[in-house]
Amino acid sequence: MEKEAGGSPPLSMPINVKPELTVPNHSIISRRGFGSSGRSISLLANHFKVSVNAKDAVFYQYSVSITSEDNRAVEGKGIGRKIIDKLYQTYSSELAGKRFAYDGEKSLYTVGPLPQNRLEFTVVLEGSFAKREIGSPGNGGSPAASSKRSKRSFQSKTFKVEISYAAKIPLKSIALAFKGVESEHNNQDALRVLDIILRQQAANRGCLLVRQSFFLDDPKNFTDVGGGVTGVRGFHSSFRTTQGGLSLNMDVSTTMILTPGPVIDFLKANQNVQEPRYIDWVKAKRMLKNLRVRHELRKMEFKIIGLSEKPCNQQYFPMKVKNGDSANGEPQTVEITVYEYFTRHCGIELTYSAYLPCLDVGKPKRPNYLPIELCSLVSLQRYTKALSSMQRASLVEKSRQKPLDRMRTVTDALINYHYDDDSVLSACGVSIEKQLMQVDGRILETPKLKVGNSEDCFPRNGRWNFNNKTLWKSTSIERWAVVNFSARCDTSQISRDLINCGRRKGIQIGRPYTLIEEDPQSRRGSPLARVEKMFEQIISKLPSEPEFILCVLPERKNSDIYGPWKKKCLSDFGIVTQCISPFKINDQYLTNVLLKINSKLGGINSLLAIEDSRHIPLIKDTPTIILGMDVSHGSPGRSDIPSVAAVVGSLYWPLISRYRASVRTQSPKMEMIDALFKPLANGNDDGIMRELLVEFFRTSNGRKPKQIIVFRDGVSESQFSQVLNIEVEQMIKAYQHLGEVDVPKFTVIVAQKNHHTKLFQASGHENVPPGIVVDTKIVHPRNYDFYMCAHAGMIGTSRPAHYHVLLDEIGFSPDDLQSLIHSLSYVYQRSTCAMSIVAPVCYAHLAAQQMGQFMKFEDLSETSSGQGSMTCAGPAPVPELPRLHKNVANSMFFC
Known part of the structure; x- marks a missing residue:
């Protein structure tokens, strides 16, 4: 820290408010040169050189409008791609045989123009498409109507497609960008078209598309991360303009999907229960809503809108049956349970699902119930919620690749996907090399550090340690305490080990004033209540405010205690605190804890040698x-x-x-x-x-x-x-x-x-x-x-x-x-x-x-009325964070 020579600095910056000046408008600067320091090294990058032979090629952009028979706009990339594919098959000659690059929504691109600037077509889709659209309820919400709906699903559907000219995008805008020449056409537009071509290829292979990444439904690319979530490995691919010309950036990518398979297996894994009877069906309903399931017997797909109010063997629905006794032989409507229908009328023996809710795959006012054991989750459905710490750790562990494996995976993918064979890319003369791009790198000199007693420290391979070294500027701790929320930790041993390790590193730590164990009765309370109880003990047992508190959290990671504890210490009382949750205590663990404590209390662990000598260029x-x-x-x-x-x-x-x-x-x-x-x-x-x-x-x-x-x-x-x-x-x-x-x-x-x-x-x-x-x-x-x-x-x-x-x-x-x-x-x-x-x-x-x-904890502890402040005037104002106490506001509390 800078010496205090020349007297103490003033407490605040002198303020003499003046009229505001005009704020200059800034623009992004261009490169001013290249670095030259360091040792040269030859490297490879996961970029593949792209050659464009037909530089005069021009992409023509067309707007696409798709409407159904009742003139409703058709949305959704899945149906859009099917309709445009059918359009090409039906009207190829009217389109001069030109292949499309279609984004699945509103835009379509061709190399060169279509015969006319505005075209209208009628496209008829056969029943194979309609199977995926099933899920509309039948008569009275009856599962019996499913067979009738399956027949109707094979009826044709007619759509009207309008294609109208929108813009020209010359491919040469990319070449001009390399030369720094301004063009009326943004080169990003041309790159976007090339990327759309890659996405269209992936869609045709049945991949899940996530921005510029695509994921194939192949179990060998799946890895279970727990909780009903599966990591699926795929590939990112995007065209980029670089100093070396146009390149294709290919990389391994991972996204999360719901684990495909029986719905009941997913729910048990998601809620971490062993038996269906332990499932929380309120949570299950929220989780299942809008997911796609496959009826394993009829091989049809449906979308879940909810669950039945009663179990399968108690959920009635109206069913029409033929009555031979009636005079005119017309069918009568009877009430029957879903369980009875599937066992008696379909000959299906239901086991565990008789006592479970059914899946509702109908519409809000016309339910359609399916027993849960007959349904499986369709593959490649994205999981977009935050992963738990355990899931994240599992994903990292299972998805990491060594450099050589990643190089091979990426190169093999490029070769296997045959990008060069795409008809649209071929039309504009695009070819892609199959080897990783060679690049020149430099290894910069490793900075020298200063530690205690102005001793030099030379990191090796980006690492250093404090073995037989002290910290550059260490603090001393006199008034401190230990609080223990964990029933399994020996705080007296932890404090002794911390004191001994601290002395070796130059930190003088006195004996803690007190060790406070949580009352076992308090562990059943909310996190906020537990923290309040602990602070009542701190106030009663300490004669004055401590300068530091070591807090031992319960064993599990991301403890609910953490948020309330930090707020109480940093915002309410202004006390520096360090939380630990030790599994294995050794010198390295204690050293890492001391590095954080020393920084929070105003110390500096190590310093750059150029800082110590005040030789940082343009800053000194x-x-x-x-x-x-x-x-x-x-x-x-x-x-x-x-x-x-x-x-x-x-x-x-x-x-x-x-x-x-x-x-x-x-x-x-x-x-x-x-x-x-x-x-x-x-x-x-x-x-x-x-x-x-x-x-x-x-x-x-x-x-x-x-x-x-x-x-x-x-x-x-x-x-x-x-x-x-x-x-x-x-x-x-x-x-x-x-x-x-x-x-x-x-x-x-x-x-x-x-x-x-x-x-x-x-x-x-x-x-x-x-x-x-x-x-x-x-x-x-x-x-x-x-x-x-x-x-x-x-x-x-x-x-x-x-x-x-x-x-x-x-x-x-x-x-x-x-x-x-x-x-x-x-x-x-x-x-x-x-x-x-x-x-x-x-x-x-x-x-x-x-x-x-x-x-985080305040949101959990508040009732729903906390979010009920939404009014017709608009959303509630954003709640402000509690401000830090003045005692810690200027500290490195975040270390």
């Missing part, structure tokens, strides 16, 4: 704040959960290893951070940037940042301009609101891990070494981006970080910027290895995740 001479920004969203399917935006800012300039976080909630699923500048009615600013700027000023001897380096995580390429023109604009306004006339210089970098480029050594036997950077051939033809693999991948295949430099007013050289980013991967205080992405981004993610837990 000009006050510079480094920001890491991330937004955490609710789990999939929960659109009511607010998003949590977190920004961390560096402190104690010229250091780049200490950070402070500011966190806010915002509207669900909103990616742009809207609270960077938040003016209030009284003229004050309650935004994120004000907090970070004031604290930077306080810790940096009264220096105001003249340079701001922003690392933004979690945004896609389509959102880059928004980062510059929404978020950077807010930062400038916040700075101006503090009375500053001279706007600081910005360098804005987007850090992406969610991409599909992988780097390999030529042998493929090991991952690429740490410190790899690639800024040629597979990067963007004009924009300033590069790939960096700062970490050592020990398991599976390493994924490099993809950095996009959107703005650089500071003026870094490529080497200086890459060196800074590489160094920032080594300042993550809670670890002794280089991170795969810069530490400020990791910290922002941790801060958002941890403070998001504050609301």
